[in-house]
Amino acid sequence: MVMHDDELHIDEGIARQLIVDQFPEWRHEPLRRITTDGTVNAIFRIGNDLTARFPLRLADPSDMSGVLDREADAMRELTVCCPFPTPVPVAMGNPGRGYLLPWSVQTWVPGMVAIPIVLAQAETFARDLATLVQSLRAAGTRGRQFAGAGRGGDLKGSDEWMEVCFLQSDGLLPVDRLRSLWAGFRSLPAAGPAVMTHGDLIPANLLVDGERIVGVLDGGGFAAADPSLDLVAAWHMLDNDRRALLRRELACDDLEWHRGAAWAFQQAMGLVWYYRKTNPGMSMLGDITLARILDAPELSVPALASSGSR
Structure with missing residues (x-):
C-alpha cells in the first residue's frame, strides 16, 4: 500500500537496471x-557497503537534484562533528x-534501528543521545540561521498544518486536550540563537547495538535551527526518568525543554492519522509520543504559559 498520493514506483528490478546502467562497477553486487x-x-542495499536511496514523492527533477546536492553537503559536514558513524555520500x-x-x-x-519501547528505560542510550545533541550543537553555524519552513523555525508557522x-484526528485522539496544548506551545518565545541540529532525531534515524548508539542516519537535514529541535528524541524515545536524565545532561531550561516538546508534538500529530493505514509503525510512534507529552507534569498549560511570558 502506497503512503502518498504522489508516490513513485520503484522496485528491485528498476533499481538494479538503474545501477547497472549508471554504475556498472556495482553490477555484480547483490541488491x-x-x-x-x-x-x-x-x-536498497548494494552489496555489503553501500545503499541506494530513491525519493518516493514526485517532484521537479531539477529541484530534487538541488535537494540531493544540499543533502550531500550537509552529510559531509555532519560526519566531521558527529560522535557516531553516519553515512557518507558516494554518488548521484x-x-x-x-x-x-x-x-x-x-x-x-x-x-539495529532504535525501538522506543525497548530503549525507553535505557540510561546508557539516554546518555548517548545527550552526547550526540551536545556534539551537534558544538559545531559552528558559520553565521547561518534557520532557512526553511516548519520544524526548527517559528512554532506559529505550523498553525495551518496543525489545524x-x-x-x-477527530475520533483517534483527545483533540480538545491537544488543541489546548498547542495553544500553549505556539505562544512560546524563541529559545535562543540557532545551533546546528540533525533536524529529525526519530527512532528510524538512530542505530543501536544493545543500549549504545552506533549510527546516525538521514543527516541531509543537518543545519542551523532552533536549539530545542533535537530534543524531539527525548519525547519519541525515553520514559520520564530518562528524559529527566537527558535534560540534566544538556542543562535545558524550561523554555528550551518546552519548545522541544512542542516540536515533538507537531511531528507526532502528523504521524498518527496520516500513516494510520499505510505505515503503522510511524503512526504508533505518534501515539506513543503524544501519550508521553500528555502525561508530562512539566507540560501543564500553566507551566507553558509561564514560559511563554518570558
Missing part, C-alpha cells in the same frame, strides 16, 4: 530492498528506466 518505517525514500544517479527523479548512493552503516491534523 535487496530494506524494509523500514521511512516515509521519504525507498532504500540520474532518472531513467521509468523512474523520474535523481537518486543517491551512500555508505552503509551497520546497526489539518486536529480535524483529521
Whole structure:
C-alpha cells in the first residue's frame, strides 16, 4: 500500500537496471530492498557497503537534484562533528528506466534501528543521545540561521498544518486536550540563537547495538535551527526518568525543554492519522509520543504559559 498520493514506483528490478546502467562497477553486487518505517525514500542495499536511496514523492527533477546536492553537503559536514558513524555520500544517479527523479548512493552503516519501547528505560542510550545533541550543537553555524519552513523555525508557522491534523484526528485522539496544548506551545518565545541540529532525531534515524548508539542516519537535514529541535528524541524515545536524565545532561531550561516538546508534538500529530493505514509503525510512534507529552507534569498549560511570558 502506497503512503502518498504522489508516490513513485520503484522496485528491485528498476533499481538494479538503474545501477547497472549508471554504475556498472556495482553490477555484480547483490541488491535487496530494506524494509523500514521511512516515509521519504525507498532504500536498497548494494552489496555489503553501500545503499541506494530513491525519493518516493514526485517532484521537479531539477529541484530534487538541488535537494540531493544540499543533502550531500550537509552529510559531509555532519560526519566531521558527529560522535557516531553516519553515512557518507558516494554518488548521484540520474532518472531513467521509468523512474523520474535523481537518486543517491551512500555508505552503509551497520546497526539495529532504535525501538522506543525497548530503549525507553535505557540510561546508557539516554546518555548517548545527550552526547550526540551536545556534539551537534558544538559545531559552528558559520553565521547561518534557520532557512526553511516548519520544524526548527517559528512554532506559529505550523498553525495551518496543525489545524489539518486536529480535524483529521477527530475520533483517534483527545483533540480538545491537544488543541489546548498547542495553544500553549505556539505562544512560546524563541529559545535562543540557532545551533546546528540533525533536524529529525526519530527512532528510524538512530542505530543501536544493545543500549549504545552506533549510527546516525538521514543527516541531509543537518543545519542551523532552533536549539530545542533535537530534543524531539527525548519525547519519541525515553520514559520520564530518562528524559529527566537527558535534560540534566544538556542543562535545558524550561523554555528550551518546552519548545522541544512542542516540536515533538507537531511531528507526532502528523504521524498518527496520516500513516494510520499505510505505515503503522510511524503512526504508533505518534501515539506513543503524544501519550508521553500528555502525561508530562512539566507540560501543564500553566507551566507553558509561564514560559511563554518570558
